Amino acid sequence: MGAMTRPTLDPAVTATVRAAADRVRATSGPRVGDLVESALLRTLTDTVTVGEDGTAFVITGDIPAMWLRDSTTQLTPYLRFLTSCPPLADLVAGVVRRQLACLDHDPYANAFNDGPTGAHYDPDDVCDDPHVWEQKYEIDSLAYPVTLLHTLWRATGRTDVLDERAHRVLRTVVDQLRAEQDHDTSPYRFRRDTDIPTETLARDGRGTPVGRTGMSWSGFRPSDDACTYGYNVPANLFAAQALLAVGELAADVLGDQPLADDARALSRELVAGVEEFGVVGVPGGPDGRRMYAYEVDGLGGVLRMDDANTPSLLSLPLLAPDVLDAEVWRTTRAVVLSPANPYWYSGSAASGVGSPHTLPGRVWPIALAVEGLTGTAEDRVRILDLLARTDGGTDRMHESFDVSDPTAYSRPWFSWADSMFCELALTVADDADARRS
Template identity: 60%
Template sequence: MTDTLEKTARVLPDGTTYVITGDIPAMWLRDSTAQFSPFLLMMSADDAVQDLIAGLVRRQLRYICLDPYANAFNAEPSGAAYDPDDLADNPWVWEEKYEIDSLAFPLQLAYRTWRMTGRRDFLDDTAHRALRTVVRTWRVEQEHETASRYRFRRHGMPPTETLTRDGLGSPVGPTGMTWSGFRPSDDACTYGYNVPGNLFAATALDHVRAIAREVFHDDDLAGDARALRDEIRAGVERFGVVDHPSYGRIYAYEVDGLGGQVLMDDANLPSLLSLPHLGATDLDDPVYQATRAFVLGPDNPYHHAGRAARGVGSAHTPPGYIWPIALAVEGLTSPDPAEKLALIQTLRDTDAGTLAMHEAFHCDDAGRYTRDWFSWGDSMFCELVLDYCGHRVSDAVREGRHVQS
């Protein structure tokens, strides 16, 4: 965990916190939230950590106001970008792949920090504007075909790096859900309604509702957030739950509202496997339990089993590669301490002797891995260890308590 503090985080002159994802010099809204999730448990023991996280929330919400469609940002308006030919011309933006979770994760971090500390200084006018921006964006993207101005085109790249129909994406019908161009893996969605992303958005809208009412006394925003949450959940229930011949009623990974569906799960969060961890469903929910059995079995095309380990991978990495973050999520969503410990041991034994989590490793040979330094994986391992020891972020948020060092 010290690597995250010492190597990824930087306090900028304005007092906000900038967090790189690891070996890429940019800040992802999703990754930076997950990277600091374990530190929420230690905020009462260290005021500097509390200030660091509050500063991270302030910077995330500022970025959302700058461009709600961007997934990754620069520390300064330098114009640095993954691909200088992308359509985004904002010098703050590293990449503008629109992903629902890029908006949901900062809302979760803001809510948790507020609930666990009672602090409101980071929930300022910019934060209020960011909350309204998120709700407005998700409402626009409920009608993506007719209302959205967002386009993403990247020339000369694989299909996962761009959107079809001149950047609009594959056709979708209205469902009540909100559209996403890209998955949490940063790969293009096959169909525009990502189900775990929508369920996480519904949870984040509960956070918006609470902050709007209790901090900003904005009943209109709170009401709109609640209505949108209900529309999204109804859309998932109608279009995102399917009958599987072997598992029964399970969540699809993506649908289009026109009959198309993708049955799979991806290692990146929000995933179907991670839904209880994110507060998006109950662990004992029958649809989740059936979905979990599917995700962790051979019918999930991205579940791999080999000599080194078995677990969930991603289309973002080569075939047969397992992601440590998915192994951590498997443990975080298991009620069995023995299973949690076994997964901790698997993660320990598959670091290829580097003492760090990687993005992914081959199921037969952990010495074959992607990305030397992937800070999100390190933090997920730490969160699983803390969970095994009885220190759970969700419990601490609910009870308003902290772990003392």
């Protein structure tokens, strides 16, 4: 990729960020606006490096690797400015190019190094590729770059990123999702010498047994924890949405109708699999009420929960709006935001969704932001205020914090959480503009 350098912010980018923060100040007060301005600038100056080839490498914050998921979600609040601020569109294009290069190199990996450095989360993992930080296969690692590419194209009309490599990667995404509909024939294995069961896969790296469902198998969740059951429902619905994007790009830009047809057919298969196996009864609820499970195995195993990391069940209107069942999702939301979800926590400072990835009693700012973004305008105002009050005195969002003591938190610098806070604040400003118009 060549030498990497920190980008010098274009004056247009700085002006765009400050104007956005001023909108937030006018709606939500000076402190929230200051938090937004600092976070938007910090992500651009401290997590992004640009290579001589124009690609952009994005670290998560406190980990020196690029996750395909995080590098997309960290850009969320900037996507509204793609048409009004061309330098931001150029940056997003640089990230997309790097993501496509990563997928072209290894579509099973979730996190990559900035070149063949040989750095690994665990040097003893089966995968010893010097480009790969970690090779935990997660469906969202395929879907997020596709949706970012599609968003860039729809917003700007630019097709320079849709080159031969992009075409090849889109084909790979479809082929891999289809191949993992029958995981027993897959070559993928993940083994780690650890006593932590969520850090490795059972059955000598193959994962727990699954039956064919029409859904696509995933070894790990968006939290990077191993799936209890191999079919993660929100990830499959997100993939189904991403496949619709592949279909549109293939048909309208690349002129590849067979790829478009295959992507759309696979999207329908994933949705049908979810409808048949992933929609289940509500525990303890009245007969007939149905909700999305978090994971299933096609053999009778069902996991009713939600996790803070996206794609989550709570986030489906944001990530899979064209493929979800709205009524089923509304019921699911009510379950997720209640004690029926084993990872919903409530304390004196906050209530919300946590994760088995962090300590019990910890809620995630990402999940709180998603709760607001998928809720009402009143929900958004309430949760924005809550997040601003629970930063532990650091002026930053964290991975998680204790629901009764926000000064007890994990990850002092987590750019994804910062970005979701900014997206929530900007949406609150949008709501205010809508009320005035």
